[in-house]
Amino acid sequence: VGVGMLQNGKKFDSSRDRNKPFKFKIGRSEVIKGWEEGVAQMSLGQRAKITCTPDMAYGATGHPGVIPPNATLIFDVELLKLE
Numbered sequence: 651v652g653v654g655m656l657q658n659g660k661k662f663d664s665s666r667d668r669n670k671p672f673k674f675k676i677g678r679s680e681v682i683k684g685w686e687e688g689v690a691q692m693s694l695g696q697r698a699k700i701t702c703t704p705d706m707a708y709g710a711t712g713h714p715g716v717i718p719p720n721a722t723l724i725f726d727v728e729l730l731k732l733e
Contacts, residue, residue, distance in 0.1 A: 652727040662716050671730055682707045682723075689729065697728040 652672060654663040665672040674680040676690050684702025692698055702723045704710070712719040 652725050655724045655726075656717070657722050657724065684723070685725070685727075688725070689727065692727070692729045694729055694732055697726070700725040700727055 652663075652665055653661060653667075655661050674685075676686060679686075682702060684700060684706035687706070688698070688700035688702070702725070704720045704722060707721065707723045708717050708719075710719050712721060717723065
């Protein structure tokens with residue numbers, strides 16, 4: 651479960667608000683590099699703040715309409731389950 655914010659605190663995504671955990675598989679490039687590396691270091695049940703510099707997020711391109719180019723992203727993440 652997580653909340654994604656820009657450095658200015660503007661929320662751009664929240665699986666918490668949707669009441670539906672976000673699922674992905676580590677090592678399959680399904681998420682940005684910052685998530686791959688950050689979540690891989692977490693323990694089950696842990697809540698952490700993951701800060702992703704542009705090179706670990708969406709880089710110079712950003713994600714049009716949602717994330718500006720060269721944005722540092724901050725995620726409040728909780729690891730609920732491992733499979």
